[in-house]
Amino acid sequence: MTTVAKFEINYLQFMDENGTFISKQVPPQFAQDIDTVKSLYRDMCLIRVLDQKAYALQRTGKMGTYPAATGQEAVGVGFGSAMTKDDVLVPYYRGQAAMIQHGVLMEEVLLYWGGDERGCDYKVAKQDFPIAVPIATQLLHAAGIAKAMQMRGEKRCVFTEIGEGGTSEGDFYEALNVAGIWNLGVVFVINNNQWAISVPSEIQTNCETYAQKAIAAGIECIQVDGNDIIAVKEASEKAAEKARNGGGPTVIECISLRLCDHTTADDATRYRPEGELDEGWKKEPILRLRKYLESKKAWSEADEEKMKKELAEEVQTAVDNYLNTAVDSPAAMFDNLYAELPERTLAQRELALARGAK
């Protein structure tokens, strides 16, 4: 017997949980710029504040089900910050960190989870896809967008995100396969927060890593510490550069931990082992970056207080904009069904209007 193929999965981490750069690797250029690091820190904090606010809105009956990304801020902010405005984002449902990073407005995120399709009519991120609720379906859209870019010879790329549970879906494999064979400029980010609602990796897959699922599609892959935003951003920037220049797709598995319930409709105490959260909070991404900034004497308690006040105001403005958006006319159900509404449905539109908003 001879070996016909072999593979290995590399793991990337720059900064440990104490906010210290581990010695064996030279940190990327951007990580040596303190203002860039500060801005990444701020962007992660913004997502945490937004998520907390969204939770409060749901609990007080002002918003529907919402999936927070607490503990996973480094993944979305990290790869989102590696995107240019010409790249296209195809998010998953817990994708607010990357979405906001790429220009989706906070009020649009809130409006969407507040039950209003207008939250998908992005004012800035014009080409980005809305959240795909059916799991893993979005990866195929990313492949299609990248195919169009490739056919037109454009130097742009597509980022798409998926949870680790989503990698069990058929669409995940179909997307990786086609991206591999067509050499498409897609960066697939697996946000491994270790829980698919209540299902942990031990009963999700027999693979040692989720990254290695890329091997079967002939796609380059890497596993990174998803709590280390420096690692996430570095891996994403490299993958994006490659994708934009015809080098094809990459799978990046980011290992993080969901420090919150699956959504506002979930109660993780039913399945989460005792002690996991305590351990998780020691490793989470925001804390370690703050420790780093403090160690560089670049961040003080006063800076923290000032930032928190600003973020609270920023989020509150978005919340106000959301809450002040009046419920749409019943006509909105009809007006974008087709370019032109069929006559039959036109009569129903009139009926809905006649029945009024009640």
Place this chain on the structure above:
Amino acid sequence: MAAITLIEAVNKAMAYEMGVDEEVVILGEDVGANGGVFRATDGLQQKFGDKRVIDTPLAESMIAGVSIGMAAQGMKPVAEIQFMGFIFPAVDQIICHAARMRNRTRGRIHLPMVIRAPFGGGIHAPEHHSESTEAIFAHIPGLKVVIPSNPSRAYGLMLAAIRDPDPVIFLEPKRVYRIEKHEIEDNGEEYPLGMCFVDREGTDITLISWGAMLHETKQAAEKLAAEGISAEVIDVATVSPLDIDTILESVEKTGRACIVQEAPKAGALGSEIAAEIAEKGVMNLLAPIGRVSGYDTVMPYYRLEKQYMPKVEHIVEEAKRIVEYR
């Protein structure tokens, strides 16, 4: 001008539009060198190259999902699902995304895409190759579902489907792919979607059908004429959105309606047409509405296929029963 079959008309329409609009691309399984298992894309890869006529990996959800992504970027993908029986892995993409993208982005993203699939029974095909499941898609808001019944309509409706700014499911009745030829001028003239065609004028009963079954329906109308019954024949053509006005006008004139479909009877397109006639035209009816359909059974494997399919004599029988109703 050449006389061509329905499948050749599909091919011609795609070729015409690819020639005038570089955003139009074809993708699917075996659509390239092989020209499709029924030859719908015959010669197109040779003519337009493998960048625009794309052989995909064998994955239907992927074909639909990738088409969505391409269409969102302004391309006009015409995707082939090799048989309608294999469309089901793609249904998630078609229903959950293609049908609703325009609505859920409030018009920011729309999807000019066509998904073609041969469908229906009568060619002694393997299992899962003969079902008529058009009602599944006709039920979904945001989709258009088009079924040509002859070569001219295949040509004109395919052109309209490709040019339509919204997703169109284009179902090709494969039993009649090569049953007749029409003289078609390859001039890029489309037939409008969302419109029924009155194929034969009559005064005693309206026979309503679409796709392959229109051929039996027209033959039945001939036989009825020989017996002194004047049947009007309507080809629905676009089964969603339904042009119910043309049907209602006809029923107002004839006072009688019979719907002919190959699909099972329950919860089908015929049910919807019957309900519309009952809701809006019942006072014009001289007799109860009739339906000739397949049975509410699993589509049988081909030894019993013939026994499943509605036939000319069934239509004649049902039409006479309706006309003679007192």
